[in-house]
Amino acid sequence: MTDSTEYVPPRVWTWSKPSGGTFANINRPVAGPTHEKELPVGRHPLQLYSLGTPNGVKVTVMLEELLALGQRGAEYDAWLIRINDGEQFGSGFVAVNPNSKIPALLDRSGPAPIRIFESGAILLYLAEKFGSFLPEEQPARAECLSWLFWQIGSAPYLGGGFGHFYAYAPTKIEYAIDRFAMEVKRQLDVLDRRLADHEYIAGSSYTIADIAIFPWYGGLAKGWAYGAAEFLSVQDYRNVQRWADRLLERPAVQRGRMVNRTSGEPSTQLHERHDASDFATKTADKLPPGI
DSSP: OOOTTTOOOOSSOOOOSOOOSTTGGGOOSOOSOSBOOOOOOOSSSEEEEEOSSHHHHHHHHHHHHHHHTTOGGGOEEEEEOOGGGTGGGBHHHHHHOTTOOSOEEEEOSSSSOEEEESHHHHHHHHHHHHTOSSOSSTTHHHHHHHHHHHHHHHHHIIIIIIIIIIIISSSOOHHHHHHHHHHHHHHHHHHHHHHTSOSBTTBSSOOHHHHHHIIIIIHHHTTOSTTOTTTTTGGGOHHHHHHHHHHHTOHHHHHHHHBTOOSSOGGGOBSOBSSTTHHHHOSGGGSOTTO
């Protein structure tokens, strides 16, 4: 690849070859399906098609939290979508999410299925559907939604910006890493200052703002993301650390982090979830090899 200091952008960009890096085999400049494949459908009202990335974990944590409240209508089947294999480009998945990104949710509880895509939209949909984890009254509702959309706007700088150039790009570009490391640390400081005098992100109550922000920034604070904990001095953000530890004590967060997970200790991986009992009987350490 040409060194970044020598690269001169062409007048018109064209896609002539893969760009390199970890995800080069699934990156392309056009949308739409690449193959015909219908999605499976289970027996529960909600059908989730996802992977245990931060965006996927948002939704599985939300669903487990709703079930913990006794919301039986939140029962769900979580189907694994292996994005490195291009399963998100199957015709069935594209029909649920034309953007070909996980997670995607199909609500089959009514007379006609409702599709919801984009993790923030799914959290908001579920919060409104079940009347949970979203304040009803102002100004608490506005505060919660502001932080939810803060996460949606900020995470691309962490994942697609810092994470890509620090961990996944085929070459290390000093300018890109410095630029996005600075922004990620600024974002951590935003959260740390907020949490200095608030128990949770939106105030005194646990909300979809916490559920959205935790998999990205809580995961970064606990050293799960990009092998960058030391590089970013995440231990310095003590209020973020305290908040992340508090959320990790929640059983629903623990369960949600397991669903559709395909890495880490086998006992923490529940590739697909179709019943609450699966957490005890179907984690990767209990399955035959190759399943």
